[in-house]
Amino acid sequence: MTKEVNLIDALKRYFGFDKFKGDQEAIIRNVLDGNDTFVLMPTGGGKSLCYQLPSLIMPGTAIVISPLIALMKNQVDVINGMSEGDGVAHYLNSSLNKSAVEQVKSDIRAGKTKLLYVAPESLTKEDNVEFLKTVKISFYAVDEAHCISEWGHDFRPEYRRIRPIISQIGNAPVIALTATATDKVRTDIKRSLGIADAHEFKSSFNRPNLYYEVRPKTKDVDKQIIMFIKQHPGKSGIIYCLARKKVEELAEILKANDIKAAAYHAGLDSSTRSKTQDDFLMENIDVIVATIAFGMGIDKPDVRFVIHYDIPKSLEGYYQETGRAGRDGGEGKCIAFYAKKDLKKLEKFMEGKPVAEQDIGRQLLQETAAYAESSVCRRKMLLHYFGEEYEQDNCGNCDNCKHPKTKIDGKDALLIILKA
Numbered sequence: 510m511t512k513e514v515n516l517i518d519a520l521k522r523y524f525g526f527d528k529f530k531g532d533q534e535a536i537i538r539n540v541l542d543g544n545d546t547f548v549l550m551p552t553g554g555g556k557s558l559c560y561q562l563p564s565l566i567m568p569g570t571a572i573v574i575s576p577l578i579a580l581m582k583n584q585v586d587v588i589n590g591m592s593e594g595d596g597v598a599h600y601l602n603s604s605l606n607k608s609a610v611e612q613v614k615s616d617i618r619a620g621k622t623k624l625l626y627v628a629p630e631s632l633t634k635e636d637n638v639e640f641l642k643t644v645k646i647s648f649y650a651v652d653e654a655h656c657i658s659e660w661g662h663d664f665r666p667e668y669r670r671i672r673p674i675i676s677q678i679g680n681a682p683v684i685a686l687t688a689t690a691t692d693k694v695r696t697d698i699k700r701s702l703g704i705a706d707a708h709e710f711k712s713s714f715n716r717p718n719l720y721y722e723v724r725p726k727t728k729d730v731d732k733q734i735i736m737f738i739k740q741h742p743g744k745s746g747i748i749y750c751l752a753r754k755k756v757e758e759l760a761e762i763l764k765a766n767d768i769k770a771a772a773y774h775a776g777l778d779s780s781t782r783s784k785t786q787d788d789f790l791m792e793n794i795d796v797i798v799a800t801i802a803f804g805m806g807i808d809k810p811d812v813r814f815v816i817h818y819d820i821p822k823s824l825e826g827y828y829q830e831t832g833r834a835g836r837d838g839g840e841g842k843c844i845a846f847y848a849k850k851d852l853k854k855l856e857k858f859m860e861g862k863p864v865a866e867q868d869i870g871r872q873l874l875q876e877t878a879a880y881a882e883s884s885v886c887r888r889k890m891l892l893h894y895f896g897e898e899y900e901q902d903n904c905g906n907c908d909n910c911k912h913p914k915t916k917i918d919g920k921d922a923l924l925i926i927l928k929a
């Protein structure tokens with residue numbers, strides 16, 4: 510059916526955009542043709558449109574499986590607010606009460622719903638499965654598909670049940686989307702969703718505007734961070750720490766140094782958290798000190814730095830977290846502090862866990878350590894991790910390329926220090 514559809518027209522009419530980004534058009538055509546599709550695209554690349562647009566064109570309702578309950582309402586509101594979008598999107602998740610769920614179902618029965626967002630735990634509910642059996646489904650979109658894999662950075666066991674549930678409800682093409690591109694995750698997704706033959710669309714994961722640096726974590730780390738922030742006055746930044754306690758301590762230290770900072774972690778109540786998020790977006794706060802609970806779905810285009818106070822648990826997570834910097838294409842400085850001691854601490858945390866999980870955890874950690882200790886171009890290493898070869902020898906935008914570590918004797922070192 511794709512030949513007859515003028516996709517640019519549809520793009521303009523529904524979304525008001527003039528052209529497609531990257532592979533969007535080819536991806537959409539593949540979905541319209543009824544094929545299984547696998548989309549690997551970095552954060553901010555425009556994955557949502559790859560299922561939203563075909564859902565509006567195809568007969569029936571597309572089922573969108575997404576783990577981000579907090580963002581579902583917002584996404585649905587955006588679509589319903591588009592021209593010709595009124596009432597075409599709904600969601601089902603645990604935040605809805607019984608009568609709201611009934612309302613959604615009756616709207617779907619009335620036949621206007623083109624997109625239904627469902628949390629995985631709602632998809633597996635028997636009532637909902639029975640109901641969805643009666644619905645004409647255009648295709649299934651599995652967003653944040655890396656949640657299927659233990660090798661990803663956000664494993665959700667319910668994601669493993671998606672394929673069996675789809676088979677119960679009724680087969681239709683599947684489009685899986687993720688910003689996680691490691692081979693292991695990719696293989697897991699295909700196997701678990703049973704889409705071995707899916708057409709794969711992979712964009713480059715290079716973010717040329719991001720500067721990567723690893724610094725040894727010395728005693729004066731707090732001082733270094735304060736200095737860095739003072740050198741970037743009024744700029745938005747995120748500082749990630751592993752422990753909630755450290756998050757709170759560091760936020761206090763920054764505030765005591767006249768920096769507009771706030772703490773964010775899952776232990777704070779939800780009204781405090783959403784106020785902090787809003788304050789950050791509105792720029793009442795410059796710096797958020799946070800655990801990794803902060804960030805998924807936060808779309809602030811002009812975050813200028815992301816600092817890792819502690820070494821992250823995996824390179825995958827590191828890439829996702831640093832990816833929140835410079836989404837507008839402008840400068841984004843990504844600085845990680847690394848101490849061998851922290852590795853030991855992280856390994857200790859894993860001790861109580863099942864053996865298989867420990868093995869995975871240790872391997873991911875070793876890869877992060879290798880990255881931190883290497884003198885090879887950081888970009889090259891990160892891209893290699895995602896199965897992409899970076900051809901240039903010098904990216905010009907990481908510490909190892911800007912200040913190559915060469916073996917020098919004492920006299921040369923002194924000369925370099927004197928010249929600096």
Ligand code: ADP
Nearest residue numbers: 526528529530550551552553554555556557558
């Ligand atoms: P992802 O899910 O890949 O992280 P999103 O789907 O959230 O990315 O899209 C990121 C941003 O890009 C959104 O603000 C979206 O409106 C915008 N966008 C998507 N496609 C286009 C396009 N063709 N032209 C302009 N902006 C687009």
Ligand code: MG
Nearest residue numbers: 556557652653
């Ligand atoms: Mg997305």
